[in-house]
Amino acid sequence: MTEVATTTTTLNRFEKFKAEKDGLAIKSEIEKFASIGWEAMDDTDRDHRLKWVGVFFRPVTPGKFMMRMRMPNGILTAAQMQVLAEVVQRYGDDGSADITTRQNIQLRGIRIEDLPEIFHKFHAVGLTSVQSGMDNVRNITGDPVAGLDADELFDTRKLVQQIQDMLTNKGEGNPEFTNLPRKFNIAITGGRDNSVHAEINDLAFVPAFREGIGDQGSGIGKITAQSSISDSQSPIFGFNILVGGFFSAKRCEAAIPLDAWVSPADVVAVCRAVLEVFRDHGSRANRLKSRLMWLIDEWGLEKFRSEVEQRLGKPFLPAAPKDEIDWEKRDHIGVYKQKQPELNYVGLHIPVGRMTAQDMFEIARLADVYGSGEIRFTVEQNIIIPNIHDSSLVFFLAEPLLEKFSIDPKPLTRSLVSCTGAQFCNFALIETKSRAQAVIKALEADLELTRPVRIHWTGCPNSCGQPQVADIGLMGTKARKNGKAVEGVDIYMGGKVGKEAQLGTCVQKGVPCEDLLPVLRELLVKNFDARLRESVLV
Ligand code: SRM
Ligand code: SF4
Numbered sequence: 001m002t003e004v005a006t007t008t009t010t011l012n013r014f015e016k017f018k019a020e021k022d023g024l025a026i027k028s029e030i031e032k033f034a035s036i037g038w039e040a041m042d043d044t045d046r047d048h049r050l051k052w053v054g055v056f057f058r059p060v061t062p063g064k065f066m067m068r069m070r071m072p073n074g075i076l077t078a079a080q081m082q083v084l085a086e087v088v089q090r091y092g093d094d095g096s097a098d099i100t101t102r103q104n105i106q107l108r109g110i111r112i113e114d115l116p117e118i119f120h121k122f123h124a125v126g127l128t129s130v131q132s133g134m135d136n137v138r139n140i141t142g143d144p145v146a147g148l149d150a151d152e153l154f155d156t157r158k159l160v161q162q163i164q165d166m167l168t169n170k171g172e173g174n175p176e177f178t179n180l181p182r183k184f185n186i187a188i189t190g191g192r193d194n195s196v197h198a199e200i201n202d203l204a205f206v207p208a209f210r211e212g213i214g215d216q217g218s219g220i221g222k223i224t225a226q227s228s229i230s231d232s233q234s235p236i237f238g239f240n241i242l243v244g245g246f247f248s249a250k251r252c253e254a255a256i257p258l259d260a261w262v263s264p265a266d267v268v269a270v271c272r273a274v275l276e277v278f279r280d281h282g283s284r285a286n287r288l289k290s291r292l293m294w295l296i297d298e299w300g301l302e303k304f305r306s307e308v309e310q311r312l313g314k315p316f317l318p319a320a321p322k323d324e325i326d327w328e329k330r331d332h333i334g335v336y337k338q339k340q341p342e343l344n345y346v347g348l349h350i351p352v353g354r355m356t357a358q359d360m361f362e363i364a365r366l367a368d369v370y371g372s373g374e375i376r377f378t379v380e381q382n383i384i385i386p387n388i389h390d391s392s393l394v395f396f397l398a399e400p401l402l403e404k405f406s407i408d409p410k411p412l413t414r415s416l417v418s419c420t421g422a423q424f425c426n427f428a429l430i431e432t433k434s435r436a437q438a439v440i441k442a443l444e445a446d447l448e449l450t451r452p453v454r455i456h457w458t459g460c461p462n463s464c465g466q467p468q469v470a471d472i473g474l475m476g477t478k479a480r481k482n483g484k485a486v487e488g489v490d491i492y493m494g495g496k497v498g499k500e501a502q503l504g505t506c507v508q509k510g511v512p513c514e515d516l517l518p519v520l521r522e523l524l525v526k527n528f529d530a531r532l533r534e535s536v537l538v
Pocket of ligand 2: 048291419421422425426427428458463464465
């Protein structure tokens, strides 16, 4: 690691334990931990450092760990899904897995004794969970229909994989990037609808055409600010860069334009440059003020850009005047034609992202039998199975699994997103996943809706369930009722996704969960054209 901006006297406690032993060092100790068991482990190794290999101690279920994978661009093979299902079935006492809001998957109920064998299985099929927690770069999101969508501008798959390979040394772990001041999120979108919520990432790349670049070879070092605008040729494709988007309990910000444009060939180098600047200059004093945007605030955008340019070894071209995000966001649920003739992708709705081992085996089987053995995740915690031929579509659609994972769910169910909540997360102030489903069921029984309304639940202000991007966001809090503390929510509204994305804000605080139903009913009727069913009116 190179210079760190703060002195040792101001380092927070996380910095201190990272300085004592890098999180990645844990990798060589897995066998030892497996033999001594979780209770004999050093507390810091168990509660924190294990997250560097994607293993999370759950104080709510001690001894049963969660494993967070990496799924570049949200894509995996049926063989990989099968291994994940086997792990959940064989080693996971609670037998389930969750698709996450970062196009990723988390496995539940894992025992420390089984880790060596689990890692061995992952290795055999090219899966990795490395650097997926704590002060590392999270799963990198890309367009869920990359390479399938006839209207896409750029296929993000390869780039996302290249960034992950650079950051993780092809899944083996890369100490260059295992001691960031805080977590870091990266997203790339190549379609027109911003399927990845670019605006809520620390670093995001959005499609944009640039006029007047002389050399279309566009390899690193070829595009410079000096390559003259007067050399004008037809517009070439690249990305405008956004920086500093994040949610935290203290502050939430949409990413801001860096006023920089890059060609696809430079994206990996830009990621490296931004991360180096963040690693070496981000604040390590107060973890509540360590995300990238705080550094940008401290320095100003000009200085930040120029530091990144220095690391990059060349100046940025100014941003293209407009980006190409001009569609409403799609949710990809249902059957859609691919750009490849006679092939279709089918989006299945996975209620709050939760799957049993049996579900996972079945999804893998369907992808193998009807598709090309590929499976994709979306940031709405759903699944896409691509490459289903016209001739087998009707048989696919008759599969029993589609009764559970529908291609045409009801409007509120369709867009429901929920974070983990109190069942497994010790930060949670409320239970989320089961409550979210129960509330939606009751609302759909009472209301007729003509369009989907995106309702997101999150169990605490950390905002993993992204309530600020929702039409209606529900954030767990402690409320008061009749003088007693009860589970409640703060209500957010106004979140907009896709083109002209914007964050929603809190419109009502501390609504007790037990009183929520009529409040939501009224919001849906007043703001989203919902109508009370006749049966409710009488
Ligand atoms: Fe998150 C911490 C779950 C997406 C902001 N998040 C946690 C922990 C690890 C806390 C813990 O140790 O219990 C949660 C694990 C619970 C569990 O057992 O599942 C957790 N976060 C999740 C997931 C699984 C929610 C979900 O159900 O989908 C998502 C996993 C994504 C992934 O695959 O990597 C998840 N978390 C997010 C997002 C959304 C996003 O990235 O688009 C955010 C807000 C965006 C952001 O980070 O800017 C988010 N999580 C946080 C924060 C607040 C960060 C901050 O700067 O303060 C924490 C707490 C922390 O880091 O200190 C947190
Ligand atoms: Fe846990 Fe809070 Fe994140 Fe939900 S929002 S997963 S409760 S940290």
